Amino acid sequence: xxxxxxxxxxxxxxxxxxxxxxxxxxxxxxxxxxxxxxxxxxxxxxxxxxxxxxxxxxxxxxxxxxxxxxxxxxxxxxxxx
Numbered sequence: 449x450x451x452x453x454x455x456x457x458x459x460x461x462x463x464x465x466x467x468x469x470x471x472x473x474x475x476x477x478x479x480x481x482x483x484x485x486x487x488x489x490x491x492x493x494x495x496x497x498x499x500x501x502x503x504x505x506x507x508x509x510x511x512x513x514x515x516x517x518x519x520x521x522x523x524x525x526x527x528x529x
Contacts, residue, residue: 455500462494462508 468489469482497505 457498459496459498460492460494461496461506462492464489464491464493466490 466489468491470487470489470491471477471480471483472485472487491509493509495507497507
């Protein structure tokens with residue numbers, strides 16, 4: 449991906465195909481088919497970020513967002529403990 453304005457280098461580690469799309473209707477979706485207004489891929493699912501001082505970070509999208517299913521995936525339970 450390259451270097452951003454603050455000097456951090458971002459490298460895509462895992463991406464979707466260019467046939468991927470993201471629904472924009474949030475919880476109000478009525479279909480899992482691609483519609484006008486949906487955002488076209490590809491999308492980064494995992495990236496590595498390194499800044500000029502040597503700091504490093506790896507970021508991974510939640511696996512539920514990787515689905516190719518037309519059946520909704522319920523969100524994973526969360527805990528604040």
